[in-house]
Amino acid sequence: MRPDAHFTADGWINDPHGFVVIDGEYHVFFQYVPGSTEWETGIHWGHAVGPDVLSLTLLGSALEPGDGDDGIWTGSIVTADDRARAFYTAVVSPETQVGRIRVATAADQELRSWQKGPVVVDAPEGLGLTAFRDPFVFDDDGVWRMLVGGAMADGVAGLLSYSSSDLRAWHFDGVAASRSSLAQLPIWTGELWECPQLISVDGHDVLVFSVWAADTGYGTVYALGRWSAGRFDVERWGDLAYGASPYAPTVYHDASGRPCITFWLRDVVDPDRTWAGAHSLPWVLSVVDGTLRLTLHGDATRHLRSVDIDDRIEGACVIRWSPRTGEVLEGHTETGVVWTLQVHQDEFALDVGSSRWSLPRSNGPAALILDGPVLELTHDGAVLAAAVAASDAVRRRRGAAADRGR
Incomplete structure (x- = not known):
C-alpha cells in the first residue's frame, strides 16, 4: 500500500533537499534512483512540484550522473539574481565518501532544466578527512556561506565553513564546530554530521544534522547556539526525532515564511517493490523554553x-x-x-x-x-x-x- 499523504515516487528516494517556493508553488528536490528500489552510487536529484509538500507531482530527474559525476548526492539550492543554483556533492567511484562540491544553474524559471558548472570546493587538506559531503548554502547578511559535513581524524565530526561574495569563488574559513565521537553526554553525535543545516527559529540559531558512524546512520539531532562570522557555538544539544525511520531532514521556509522541516523516512517500502522510501509530513519548528519543538503543519492537517x-x-x-x-x-x-x-x-x-x-x-x-x-x-x-x-x-x-x- 502506498501512503496517501507521505510523498513517494516510483523507484528509490531518500534525502529531501532544496525545497523552494516560487509563486506559491513548492519545488521539492530529493535523492532519487528511477527504475530501482535499491540505493546506488549513481543517484539522481529528483524533482516534484505541488501546491504543498504533500500534493506533489513527480517531474522526473533534475540532475543526473554524467559529465564527470558518478553520483549526484545531497546538497541545497539558493536563488540570486533571479537564478536558482544547486550546490551538490559530486562523487566519483570508488572514493565516494570524500566528495567534491559542484554547482549547477537552472536554465528556466520552472527549475526543470539545469546546466552543470564547475567544481567550486574540494575537501581541504590537513584535517585527515575520511568523509566530506552535503553542502548547505545560505545568505548570511550579504555574505554567502556554505556548511559541509566532514569526518575528521581520530573520530571527530566537523562542520566545515566556507564563504563567498559571488557564489563562484569560495574561501575555506575553517571548522565552524566539531565534537568527538567519544563524547556521550548529553547525547552522542557520531563521527560525521550528515546533511548539516542551519536555520533561525524564534531568535535562536539551530543546527540540525544526522548522526553517522562506521558507515551507519543512527538518527537526527539538533543544537541550539549562536552563529557568527563562520562559527557556530553550541549552547544545547537535543534529539530532533525518535525512532529508526527519520533521517536526513531538510529545513526550509514555507510559503508563509515559517521555519519547517521534512525528514526522509527509512525502511518504508512497497512489498511489491515498485517504490522505496518516503518523506515525512511537514513540521513547523519553534523554540520553547530552550527546546526545539515540532508541530504538525496545517497543510498536513488538511490531508x-x-x-x-x-x-x-x-x-x-x-x-x-x-x-x-x-x-x-x-x-x-x-x-x-x-x-x-x-x-x-x-x-x-x-x-x-x-x-x-x-x-x-x-x-x-x-x-x-x-x-x-x-x-x-x-x-x-x-x-x-x-x-x-x-x-x-x-x-x-x-x-x-x-x-x-x-
Whole structure:
C-alpha cells in the first residue's frame, strides 16, 4: 500500500533537499534512483512540484550522473539574481565518501532544466578527512556561506565553513564546530554530521544534522547556539526525532515564511517493490523554553482524516487522544496485531516486531498518524516515526495500572 499523504515516487528516494517556493508553488528536490528500489552510487536529484509538500507531482530527474559525476548526492539550492543554483556533492567511484562540491544553474524559471558548472570546493587538506559531503548554502547578511559535513581524524565530526561574495569563488574559513565521537553526554553525535543545516527559529540559531558512524546512520539531532562570522557555538544539544525511520531532514521556509522541516523516512517500502522510501509530513519548528519543538503543519492537517480508536483506518488518518498511563494501543490487520504502543508514565514505547522505540512523555494530548506503511506519533513537540504494516484499525486494551495513571 502506498501512503496517501507521505510523498513517494516510483523507484528509490531518500534525502529531501532544496525545497523552494516560487509563486506559491513548492519545488521539492530529493535523492532519487528511477527504475530501482535499491540505493546506488549513481543517484539522481529528483524533482516534484505541488501546491504543498504533500500534493506533489513527480517531474522526473533534475540532475543526473554524467559529465564527470558518478553520483549526484545531497546538497541545497539558493536563488540570486533571479537564478536558482544547486550546490551538490559530486562523487566519483570508488572514493565516494570524500566528495567534491559542484554547482549547477537552472536554465528556466520552472527549475526543470539545469546546466552543470564547475567544481567550486574540494575537501581541504590537513584535517585527515575520511568523509566530506552535503553542502548547505545560505545568505548570511550579504555574505554567502556554505556548511559541509566532514569526518575528521581520530573520530571527530566537523562542520566545515566556507564563504563567498559571488557564489563562484569560495574561501575555506575553517571548522565552524566539531565534537568527538567519544563524547556521550548529553547525547552522542557520531563521527560525521550528515546533511548539516542551519536555520533561525524564534531568535535562536539551530543546527540540525544526522548522526553517522562506521558507515551507519543512527538518527537526527539538533543544537541550539549562536552563529557568527563562520562559527557556530553550541549552547544545547537535543534529539530532533525518535525512532529508526527519520533521517536526513531538510529545513526550509514555507510559503508563509515559517521555519519547517521534512525528514526522509527509512525502511518504508512497497512489498511489491515498485517504490522505496518516503518523506515525512511537514513540521513547523519553534523554540520553547530552550527546546526545539515540532508541530504538525496545517497543510498536513488538511490531508488527514480524523478518526477515533476502533474506527476503520482508510487512507491517511489521525487519532487525537489523551493518553493514560498503562494504556495500550494496538494496530490490527486481518492477520492480527502488527504493532503495539504502550503508554508509560514518562514515555511511549512502540513495538514493531522485535524492535522497540520510545518517545518521551509529559502531560497533555497526543496524535497518532497512520498512512499505510507509515506511523508518526507526536506529543509535546516531539515526533517518533516508524515503518509498519498497514493497519485496518487501532484498538485499545488497558494495562493493570491504566485507571490509576494520568
